[in-house]
Amino acid sequence: MNKTIVIVGGGPAGLEAAAALGSSPHHVLILEKEHNTGGKLKNWHHLFPNFADASEILKSLEKSLPLNNSEIKYDCDVFKMEQMDGNLLVSLKSGEKIKADAVLLATGFDLFDAYKKEEYGHGIYKNVITSSELEGMFVNNSFPDQLKDGLPKKIAMVHCVGSRDKKAGNMHCSKLCCITGVKQAIELRKYLSKSSVYNFYMDLRMYGQHFEELYQEAQEDYGVNFIRGRVSEIAEISDGKLQVKAEDTLSGRPMKMIFDLVVLLIGMTPATSAASIAQSLALPKSGSGFLAPVHQHISANETCIPGLFLAGTCREPLSLQESITDARAAALKIIEWLKLKDNH
Amino acid sequence: MEQEGKKRIWSEYQKEIADDHYFYVRSCIRQTFFPGSETTFLKILRDDLSRDVFEDARHTTCTGIGYHTDIVPFETIMTIAARHFALMTEAGYVNFVPSCVTSFGIYTEILDTWKHFPEMEAKARDYLWTATRREFKIPDNLSHTSDIIYRFRNELAELSGHRLVNKNDGKPLKVVEHIGCHYAKMFPKCGVGGAEFPAVLSGMVEAWGGEVIDYPERRHCCGFGFRQYLIKANRGYSLSNSKKKFESMQPYQPDFIVANCPGCAMFLDRWQYTIAEMEGITYDKSGKGIPVLTYEELAGLIMGYDPWVMGMQMHQISVEPLLDKIGIVYNKKDKYLGSKGQYIGVPQPPHFLLQ
Ligand SMILES: Cc1cc2nc3c(=O)[nH]c(=O)nc-3n(C[C@H](O)[C@H](O)[C@H](O)COP(=O)(O)OP(=O)(O)OC[C@H]3O[C@@H](n4cnc5c(N)ncnc54)[C@H](O)[C@@H]3O)c2cc1C
Ligand code: SF4
Numbered sequence: 001m002n003k004t005i006v007i008v009g010g011g012p013a014g015l016e017a018a019a020a021l022g023s024s025p026h027h028v029l030i031l032e033k034e035h036n037t038g039g040k041l042k043n044w045h046h047l048f049p050n051f052a053d054a055s056e057i058l059k060s061l062e063k064s065l066p067l068n069n070s071e072i073k074y075d076c077d078v079f080k081m082e083q084m085d086g087n088l089l090v091s092l093k094s095g096e097k098i099k100a101d102a103v104l105l106a107t108g109f110d111l112f113d114a115y116k117k118e119e120y121g122h123g124i125y126k127n128v129i130t131s132s133e134l135e136g137m138f139v140n141n142s143f144p145d146q147l148k149d150g151l152p153k154k155i156a157m158v159h160c161v162g163s164r165d166k167k168a169g170n171m172h173c174s175k176l177c178c179i180t181g182v183k184q185a186i187e188l189r190k191y192l193s194k195s196s197v198y199n200f201y202m203d204l205r206m207y208g209q210h211f212e213e214l215y216q217e218a219q220e221d222y223g224v225n226f227i228r229g230r231v232s233e234i235a236e237i238s239d240g241k242l243q244v245k246a247e248d249t250l251s252g253r254p255m256k257m258i259f260d261l262v263v264l265l266i267g268m269t270p271a272t273s274a275a276s277i278a279q280s281l282a283l284p285k286s287g288s289g290f291l292a293p294v295h296q297h298i299s300a301n302e303t304c305i306p307g308l309f310l311a312g313t314c315r316e317p318l319s320l321q322e323s324i325t326d327a328r329a330a331a332l333k334i335i336e337w338l339k340l341k342d343n344h
Numbered sequence: 345m346e347q348e349g350k351k352r353i354w355s356e357y358q359k360e361i362a363d364d365h366y367f368y369v370r371s372c373i374r375q376t377f378f379p380g381s382e383t384t385f386l387k388i389l390r391d392d393l394s395r396d397v398f399e400d401a402r403h404t405t406c407t408g409i410g411y412h413t414d415i416v417p418f419e420t421i422m423t424i425a426a427r428h429f430a431l432m433t434e435a436g437y438v439n440f441v442p443s444c445v446t447s448f449g450i451y452t453e454i455l456d457t458w459k460h461f462p463e464m465e466a467k468a469r470d471y472l473w474t475a476t477r478r479e480f481k482i483p484d485n486l487s488h489t490s491d492i493i494y495r496f497r498n499e500l501a502e503l504s505g506h507r508l509v510n511k512n513d514g515k516p517l518k519v520v521e522h523i524g525c526h527y528a529k530m531f532p533k534c535g536v537g538g539a540e541f542p543a544v545l546s547g548m549v550e551a552w553g554g555e556v557i558d559y560p561e562r563r564h565c566c567g568f569g570f571r572q573y574l575i576k577a578n579r580g581y582s583l584s585n586s587k588k589k590f591e592s593m594q595p596y597q598p599d600f601i602v603a604n605c606p607g608c609a610m611f612l613d614r615w616q617y618t619i620a621e622m623e624g625i626t627y628d629k630s631g632k633g634i635p636v637l638t639y640e641e642l643a644g645l646i647m648g649y650d651p652w653v654m655g656m657q658m659h660q661i662s663v664e665p666l667l668d669k670i671g672i673v674y675n676k677k678d679k680y681l682g683s684k685g686q687y688i689g690v691p692q693p694p695h696f697l698l699q
Contacts, residue, residue: 115352118540119563123349233540235560236345238595243560 002026003101003338006090008078008277011039012320013312013327014106015061020331022066026101026338030070031092033077033273037062039108045138047320048176048183049210057320077273080280081308086341088307101341102307102334105291106327107274109313112162112170112266119233120161120264127242127259128234130161130266131180138187146240146260152194153260156244157181158231159201163267172288174267175317178205181265182218188263189222198225198257200246208319229255234262268317281305291315301330307341309334345558350541357528357538361495362485366397367437369428371444372405374606374638380655381640382443385489388643392503393496397441400431408446412570422464423471425454430472430480440483441492445605448488449526452534455486486534488527490604490639494536494544497551504646508554510599511671516555517599520634521545522589522612524605525565545602545639552646561592567615568607586615590627590634597628600635600666602642612636617660620696631698633661645672652678662699 003026007014010032021028036042038061044054065072080091081103090098114122114130122128127144129137137143147153159181163174178201185197204226206212218224229246237243242259270289278285283303284292291314294302301309311330312323366389370382389395407424410416432440442448458465472478493500508517523542528535537543540563546556567585572578589612593601603609613636620626620633628634636659637645644654651672656663657679667674682688693699 115349118353118538121349121540123352124346124541126346233563235562236558237560 003341004029004099005102005104005334005338006031006088006098006100007104007106008090009033009039009106009108009312009314010037010072011106011108011312011323012041012058012061013108013314013323013330014039014104015065016324016327017104017106017311017331017334018070019061019064019066020328021334022064022069024069024335024338026069028066028070029098029100030072031076031078031090031098032072032074035074037072040111040132041320043132043139044135046183046187048179049208049214051183061324079276081277082280083305086306088305100307102309102338104309104311104330104334105274105277105314106311106330107271107277107314109268109290109317110271110273112168112174112269114161114264114266116168117161117165117264120158120231120262121234121236122264125234125236125240125242125262127236127240128262128264130264131157131177131184132266134184134188134263138191143191147192150194152196153192154258155185155188155192155195155197156231156242156257156259156262157185157197157199157265158244158262159199159265160230161264161266162269164202170267170269170288172267172317173205175205175207176319177265177267179208179211179214181263182206182211182215182224184263185224186214186218186222189224196223196225198227198259200227200229200231200244202228202230227255268313271314274314281308283308286316288316299333301326301333307337309337353541354537354543357532357536357543359487359491359534359536360485361487361491361536362439362441363495364395364439365437366395366439366441366492367432367435367483368397368399368489369403369406369440369442369447370399371442371447371606373409373610374443377606377610377658378638378641378655379658380644380653381638384640384644384649384654385443385493387649388500388640388647389492392647393499398435398437400435403428403431406442406444406447406450408444408450409570409574411450412446413574419467419471421450422454422457422468423475425451426468426472426480427476427478429483430476430478432483433479433481438481438484440486441489442486443489445488445490445524445527446607448486449524449530451486452531455482456531458482488544488604490527490544491536493639493643494547497548500643500647501551501553504552505648506646506670506672508549508552508646508670510669512669516553517666517669518557518596519549519554520557520559520562520593520596520598520601521549522562522566522601522603522605522608524603524608525569527604545604548639548642549602552642557593557596557598559593559596561589564589564592566603566605566608566611568605568611573607573611582611583615583618586611587619590616590619593634594627598634599669600637602637602639604639609636609638613660617694617697620694624696626697630665631696632665633697635659635661635663635666637663637666645670648672650674650678652681653683660694661697
């Protein structure tokens with residue numbers, strides 16, 4: 001018997017899960033709260049570690065959606081769920097309710113609101129931007145005029161903004177901002193050839209394939225400077241330039257430098273759009289607030305609620321490749337579970 | 345600078361400031377540093393704003409300086425704070441208003457400690473009872489005196505005869521506001537506007553027609569820092585912090601500095617003299633230095649109070665150039681007359697700072 005699988009979130013994880021479920025006989029319904037699919041991926045320009053064009057990747061994810069059994073509904077903000085006779089009842093903000101045999105939460109992550117790090121002045125100093133805003137500038141070629149006047153520019157990249165930071169309420173490492181910082185430093189050096197770029201980091205977490213190589217390349221081929229030290233504060237000086245204070249922990253000296261642009265490498269935080277869903281089902285969360293699977297090692301996609309599964313960054317910070325692999329694993333678990341359900 | 349971003353921050357740090365019936369506790373050092381400031385505060389509150397302010401002569405130092413120099417242990421300072429709360433309770437007041445930023449920081453720290461560690465509060469109650477047979481209630485409201493003036497800034501603007509505008513060119517005066525570290529850096533929620541972009545003094549300056557300068561070292565400590573200053577060998581450290589601030593604000597050519605902490609106002613004023621004597625440097629164009637005011641003096645000036653009655657002759661940096669810019673009429677002859685009209689003596693002129 002054909003069943004209904006609801007996927008909440010049409011980001012990379014949701015799209016890939018739907019594609020993987022294409023071979024199943026079930027009806028797959030993606031509920032996406034925005035007007036279009038793609039999640040954060042649609043905001044990125046070129047991806048680490050190989051500078052692949054993000055829009056091409058998104059196109060291929062969208063193309064692999066099976067036409068026979070899947071459907072996408074846009075502007076559908078899921079806010080609540082309840083268990084009902086072995087099924088899940090999915091409630092949308094519009095008031096509509098949908099009965100599902102299985103639900104995959106692929107609600108993704110939120111970007112850390114940089115404004116919370118008040119000492120960095122995001123939203124107050126116009127030349128303090130976030131890594132996400134920098135991606136937007138690359139996508140739309142919308143760099144501020146003062147950066148394009150052909151004169152040498154000094155740019156700072158600040159790592160761990162809103163991650164590994166008790167005061168900001170986030171103890172976890174966002175895992176991807178180090179490599180994003182390296183990638184964006186190279187891109188800035190390419191785009192503004194006379195620029196010099198300084199990355200301020202605590203330690204560099206180059207965990208993935210080709211990440212370490214990219215870090216080497218950034219130093220050797222693009223002359224990116226890496227300073228081990230956390231930035232303590234940023235202040236604007238008269239001409240809109242920015243004074244950055246940090247401690248160089250390798251030389252053991254406090255330092256003060258002037259920059260034209262500061263890019264804050266903001267972390268990944270649990271999606272607020274999943275909070276009410278989790279609450280309605282009393283779904284446990286991990287220490288950092290992401291949705292917790294039933295078992296970290298052996299059941300990373302399953303939850304304590306029968307028929308409810310997790311995929312992608314709703315459960316922890318993941319790269320695109322990891323989110324996609326994770327979504328496939330979740331799809332497999334869903335198919336297995338529906339089979340079991342049929343046999344009962 | 346995006347003002348909207350600042351307003352967003354300010355909106356999150358709107359503390360409650362009591363409207364009336366204050367139990368006022370003085371600072372132990374302000375009366376020597378800026379002798380008229382506390383009297384000015386009382387006059388403004390009582391005479392201009394018709395508010396009830398109560399003082400108890402039995403109030404003592406909070407011992408904050410001793411605490412921050414590791415001489416006074418936490419248990420002792422906590423018991424002294426408890427005694428001051430007891431005086432407030434006995435007088436029938438619930439709104440506690442310290443005049444010193446160090447004390448304000450001490451009280452916020454103690455109240456926060458008691459909130460998180462009730463056993464510490466029990467200890468303080470026990471010590472106080474054993475030593476004095478006194479009991480106390482926790483204040484309903486703890487506001488620094490600068491919070492109170494901030495609260496009434498618009499009323500004062502309406503009552504005032506002067507604006508912070510240069511009468512020669514009609515432009516707003518450029519003001520450096522300096523907030524004592526212990527006002528909000530330890531507990532941002534306890535300060536108006538938080539710790540990074542505090543609004544307590546900038547709110548006053550703007551309400552009274554001035555323009556606040558956001559210079560790069562705005563948040564930096566004045567350098568007092570207790571240990572830096574009190575241990576003689578460390579004084580160079582204290583001085584270099586102030587110097588860093590002066591150098592950073594100099595390009596903006598401020599007309600004056602206003603501070604809400606006794607140590608800050610004192611050091612930003614006196615260190616200008618020291619730097620001038622040591623290096624022959626002043627940080628304004630005229631060579632007279634940048635006047636440094638307390639917020640009570642500033643409020644008093646716009647309200648038309650006599651600068652010499654407010655004790656402004658005690659400043660190292662002469663305030664006359666500022667008075668002239670605002671258009672305040674003062675009597676030069678009265679500068680060195682005491683409260684009873686007696687001659688109090690003229691200080692020796694410095695070598696570099698012009699008078
Ligand atoms: C600055 C930055 C740069 C990055 N660059 C790269 C890179 O170069 N290479 C790389 O591999 N990875 C990169 N990543 C990581 C990548 O963005 C993520 O791995 C990927 O977006 C995760 O996909 P996702 O589907 O889990 O989540 P998301 O992309 O967040 O998608 C979640 C989707 O769910 C929808 N949704 C959420 N809640 C609801 C709800 N209640 N109802 C309905 N719909 C909902 C959202 O609207 C969204 O469409 C970067 C991350 C950051 C922060
Ligand atoms: S990935 Fe790097 S920048 Fe991001 S939180 Fe971890 S250590 Fe900090």
